[in-house]
């Protein structure tokens with residue numbers, strides 16, 4: 001059986017899809033190709049709106065899922081062309097889909113997580129087996145359904161000595177805490193907002209999709225009072241297992257917290273939102289793994305130089321660096337994780353960690369749509 005898998009991740013920042021083609025035949029997985037495809041502005045807007053209640057949601061969600069599958073299929077096709085390979089060479093595509101709701105553990109037992117996707121169409125268009133719906137089984141087993149990447153982080157970075165944190169800063173941020181001396185006690189949970197609030201504020205006030213390298217935030221001053229109001233959010237002090245999403249950290253949440261701070265300059269709010277991400281992530285390391293000697297950062301936030309500097313300054317005893325320094329470009333890590341998760345499913349191996357999601361036990365994640 002082929003050891004080539006494609007991984008497709010379109011995450012909570014809603015910027016588009018990252019796709020990789022990975023060869024798992026060696027001890028260390030090799031990325032053969034990487035394509036980033038931005039979403040057309042209309043689809044991005046529609047996906048953002050589908051994150052909250054709206055009219056005619058079922059029909060709109062079905063159309064958005066079809067549109068996503070066509071973009072995913074185009075990314076797979078470009079990956080194959082780049083690598084000069086055929087569909088027949090690839091064992092499976094792992095397609096995460098687009099999270100539009102994440103409410104895993106409601107007290108009334110109605111918890112669910114919803115990723116828009118059309119894996120049947122993707123299988124039809126690519127001619128490759130598709131693995132999708134990775135999160136539902138963990139939720140069914142009583143887990144958070146997220147984060148799912150910690151076991152991949154362990155597989156890739158677990159050989160490093162001592163204590164290692166792996167921090168993904170996408171729209172939402174999540175962390176994996178590894179201890180070489182105790183490989184069975186991996187911790188992982190969502191830290192809070194990553195880039196989502198910064199992106200929304202930046203778009204509203206500068207028209208740019210994101211604050212390139214954090215330069216705009218760096219031109220502002222952190223407002224201590226606002227920062228404290230933001231940090232007072234109950235999610236930050238919840239014990240793991242925990243996960244979150246745009247269901248909580250969205251523009252309405254920010255507008256509410258900004259009440260009374262209307263006179264603040266826009267760049268000072270941006271500086272404060274960047275500090276919120278840095279503080280909430282650094283606090284997770286300080287609280288749960290104070291002995292960490294390195295923090296490996298991936299996701300788009302690793303390209304935010306100002307944010308990286310703030311993290312380093314908040315964690316003086318720990319070396320903060322981009323995953324690039326460990327051979328993994330930051331925008332490839334999550335897509336690679338979904339290639340790995342697809343392989344686990346195809347090989348009928350469990351992929352969830354009870355210590356991370358809080359489920360009853362480890363489960364085989366995903367559903368297979370044969371080509």
Ligand SMILES: Nc1ncnc2c1ncn2[C@@H]1O[C@H](COP(=O)(O)OP(=O)(O)OP(=O)(O)O)[C@@H](O)[C@H]1O
Pocket residue numbers: 009010011012013014015016168169170171172173194195196199209210211212213214298299300301303304305331334
């Ligand atoms: N040069 C840059 N400077 C600052 N920020 C950047 C840069 N490039 C990307 N980003 C940020 O990274 C984000 C995209 O990150 P990424 O693709 O990791 O998110 P995602 O996968 O959608 O989210 P999640 O991990 O929550 O699922 C952009 O929205 C932007 O905020």
Ligand SMILES: CC(=O)N[C@H]1[C@@H]2OC[C@@H](O2)[C@@H](O)[C@@H]1O[C@H](C)C(=O)O
Pocket residue numbers: 011012099102113145146147148149150170171172173174190243244245334
């Ligand atoms: C429900 C959902 O889509 N969660 C995402 C989101 O984006 C970051 C963080 O919140 C993480 O929990 C998760 O993504 C990664 C890929 C994960 O499951 O590990």
